[in-house]
Amino acid sequence: MKKYDVIVVGAGNGGLVAAATTAKAGYRTLLLEKHNLPGGCATSFVRGRFEFEPSLHELCSESTHEASRSTSRIFADLGADVPLYFENELFRVIARGEDGYDVTLPAGEAAFVDAMENIVPGCRASVQALFDLNREFDEAQLYMDGGAMNPSVLMDKYGDFVRACGHSVDELFDALGMPEKAQDIIKTYWSYLGVPTDDLNAMHYISLLCAYVEGRPSMPYHRSHELSLALAKAVQGFGGEIRYNTEVTRFLYDVDGAAIGVIAGGETILAKKVISNIIPNNVVNRSYGKRLPASMKKLVNARKLGLTFITIYLGLDCTMQELGVKDYSVFVLGDKNSRAQFDARGEFGMYIVNCLNRPLPESSPEGTCTLFFTLPFMPEDFPEELKPEEYKKFKNGIARKYIEDYEKLMGLSILPHIEEIAVATPVTFARYLGTPGGEIYGYASTEWDNVVNRTVFKDLENRIKNLYFCGGHSIRGDGFPSGYITGEMAALDAIRDLKEGK
């Protein structure tokens, strides 16, 4: 039997970086993937003459505030060189209803603050304060990364960081006295983290916002499949092995409950360390219960599954100019309040429409363009009694409803130009990602289960010897960069323990 130092389960963003990192450090690494492609969400699919991006809106990879933890630094370290396009506009947001608004925001701190002041006179100081806070967050994180962390120093020197860590976006924005309209506009990105701003950790959100504003949104030229192939190449280049079409059906433990390997594709494969890019729910369900600490099941049961989506991919037989589309990313809000947007899932609470041809004109054949609709959805929203034979009508019904809504809102004629259409739902994500309910964002961020608490408890709870977690369900929540960053963190933890013989 072949024995490995490290088995990585799942070749999503986290798994790819984890495997490349351990392989680079010289450990015999095996990456197992149930699908025939790497990447998980970071992939692409072909319909007719179109190649669609399934998930990525934009990376905030060049984030200056945590450059040490940026996507580009991780890719560079692994020799995975993927050119990125950088976009100067963040998004256009259209809020309907009384006092609605339709504004487009630029990237760049100064430009962003100026634009906000233009839209909401008098908001400048409170908006500027977000960026100042974020700089303190960076310093606090540098301090904590430095090792010997003294809680009282943290409290005194980085008080605002600590405050932000304990409060929601709504609470923090109110404390800053930010005008309501400015708040509403600046909260537009909430769906990127999956929970409305009354439940969303302020430190987490401000970091994300500033990463986009300062780092500028960016994207690979040839869909996120390109990112995944660059990482897969890195894994192999460092001597790691990747096996596709090989699903892990069982996690194995010794009598003391330490992970010792997996059963995959019918074969028992042993390793010193196992890094899971798949959600703990699936790990627990693929483990003999008695070998797991009871606390792990409790933790899994206590947490709430995160966001999923319904996504509509359209290949159109006209250019974006002919269609009359001008923007890359448009957020359409049914209400100004993020909680109301979240609650009206499926009823135009909020949705995003992207046209990749704006930043990347060659992302579809000449004379064509693509549109990509994203609608938030929760695993529990999926109709419990829907029959398989009703599924296609179900998804087409939603697609038509949203396409027609966007046509009406923007005065466009989309339907007659549809040359290719694909509609993905939690069923699609459950199929390709294998997640419970088709969740994409891991666990929902809540007051007690957010990046701060998860970080605090990382080494205290849920510890199974030799088993590490990375990906959207791990400490940083969803998003491409979080996947990459937690992949590296899990690998570094495993490497540290391997070195220390733990």
Added chain:
Amino acid sequence: MSDKPNISSLSRTRFVKNAAARVKAVAKASGDEPKALDDYAANRIVAALHPHVQHLKIAEIIEHGPDMKSFLLEPDRTKGTERLAWFSAGQYLSIHLEVGGASLNRPYSIASSSRDALNGRYRITVKRVEGGVASGYMLDHWQVGGSVLASAPLGEFTYEPLRDAKTVIGVAGGSGITPFRSFAKAIFEGDEDFELVLLYGSRTIGDAVFSDEIAEMAASCPKIRLVNVLSEQKKRGCEHGFITAELIRKYAPEGEYSIFLCGPQAMYRFVDKEIESLGVRRKFVRHELFGEYFHPEQNGDYKGDINAEYTVTVRVAGEEYRIPCRADTTLLRAMEAAGIAAPSDCRSGRCGWCRSQLLAGEVYVPESVDGRRYADKEYGYIHPCCTFPLGDVTIDVPPMGC
């Protein structure tokens, strides 16, 4: 205190309270097994629509003359397939065969309706292909009660109401009638909603399998119309000749219509030229899979020696095989002939299920069937089903999976 907006009104210790809340929430949570995937509605739909494999049994065989048979397939519950997966009319099954040491997959359109699947039946119709290993095997050896290993329903040759016109001109040639039988039956049974005008090309009416059956449905369903187009027979009520632009125009409705084509490659080449003169928008012309690619040397950009024979080194699931492959043979066919179980479904370059990594060597991929992702081309991945060797090559092939 400065007037600068600040957050000093917020408590510094709140995150500690949140941490305590975490400990409490976890402590009071259930220690039972978490919900299994089957407990989620979306995952149940996945299992029903996209099973990894379907274990089937031959329930009945219907002969359509000496070289064509229909096989009615039912779920083989003894092997764990409880029910047949629902599908969209026009989809196919990839049938796995082990024939004399070769390991083959072949796509066959489902000729029955999706409603039939609910009632436990798929129908595939197999015509003998000259020199065809798979069709010959199925026609000569498949018996009632025999086991069949099939994929989930696959393919994109389906009616999409948000994309296609209200009327579809179906162009069927020979055994290309099978998906149209499924379309017609699904319309008849109310599961599909569009007008189908079926132009069915055969040599003689005796060759027009399913013609009577479809005509019978058409007689009581105004959404279905059948026109037999006979190339070698003049017959009342039938068109004579080939399916030309003029003929399509004759039966087309006013305004927009889609054209769906399924038939032999020669038919595609002929009818595609005819369609050009109709001025139908590209989005309204849909083809079923092209099928196996032969004669790469007929393309202007082919620079190989078509008479050469090379060695292909195949790595799969930790094993390594060295097999011969002629320049005019796809890597997939060479692997099949050598008995290597390699994944494949559409065999037309489109579906990507055979996707493999090219580790060394030069290959030729005809542009018209190159359905790869952009980055796959950049990073050296190929679809062996439409890839020809230009020298000795080494490839890494994923195992078939479950």
